[in-house]
Amino acid sequence: MAKKNAKKSKNSSASIARNKRATFDYKFEEKMEAGLSLMGWEVKSIRMGKVNLSESYVFMRDGEAFLFGCTIAPLNTASTHVVCDPMRSRKLLLKRKELDKLQGLVDRKGYSIVPISMYWQKGAWVKIEIGLGKGKKEHDKRDDTKDREWQIEKARTMKKAVQQ
Template sequence: MKKNSNHRQNGTIALNKKARHEYFLEDKFEAGIALQGWEIKSIREGKANIADTYVIIKHGEAFLLGAQIQPLLSASTHVVCDPDRSRKLLLKRRELHKLIGASERDGYSIVATAMYWKKHLVKLEIYLAKGKKDHDKRDTIKERDWGREKARILKHNPR
C-alpha cells in the first residue's frame, strides 16, 4: 500500500500551530507516548489532533492532556476507546527533572508542538515555554508582516 500524502512522507502526524503564537518556546524535548493499539491504528489513518494540548507533571511523571485521537469506525467492540484520555509521556529521568524544576520554580509551561513518526514509533515534540502577553503577540505579527514586506521590496528592487 503506497502512501502518497505529503505529511506522511516527512513523518509529521499533527502540529500545534497556535503554540508559536501563544508562547515563547525555549527548550525542546522529544518524548515518546504510551499509546494503545487502537490509537496507533487511528494515528496511521491521520485521526490525531494536538491543538490546545499541554503537559502536566503528576507524581514525578509527565502526562499529555487535550490530545484527541479519534477511534476508527472499525475499532473492536470489546475495547473501550476514550479519544480524550491523558497519555503518559516517556522521558528520561534527567529530562523529567529539568521539566519539573522549570515548571514549578520558574513558572514555565510545557507545550506540545508536533507529533511525528520516528521509524515505527510515535514521538512528541515538547517545549518549555513562557506565555506571551498581548503586546508581544502584536510585536510578533508586526515583525512577520515587515519581513514579508521587506522581501517584496527586495524582490522588486534588486541592487
C-alpha cells in the first residue's frame, strides 16, 4: 500500500491576496506579521479567494490594532442565521510589545500602518503582513517608476547582448 505524501509541493503558493497599491504609495521601513481574528464564514470565503486588500488600512484603538476596509465577500452558501458584514473591522493579533511599538511610532513620528499581503501559514492560519512606513511624494513615485523601467530595459539589453 502506497503512502500519500502529506506535504504540499514547494511551488504551491500560500498567498491569498496582495495590496500592490501599498508598495507604490508607501515607503516601508519595517514589516511584521500579525494574526487575524476571523469568523467561520470569513475563513471559507478566504479559501475561495474572495478577498480585497486594496482600500484597507490598520488603525489603533484602546491599545489594540484593527484592520479596516478589507473586503471579504460572503459566499452564497453561507449560513442563514449569521449576519455577514463584508466590511467589518477585524482585530489583529499582536503581542503587547509590538502593539506599544506601533502605537508609539504612529503617534510620535506620523507613520502609517498598511496591510501588504494576506497568506496562509502552515495551511491553517491566516496571517497578514503589515508595513510601517510613510507615504511617498509624487516625485518619489516618478523616480521609482523610472528606476523600474530602467531595470527592465537594462535586462533586455543584456539578454540581447548574450544571445549575439
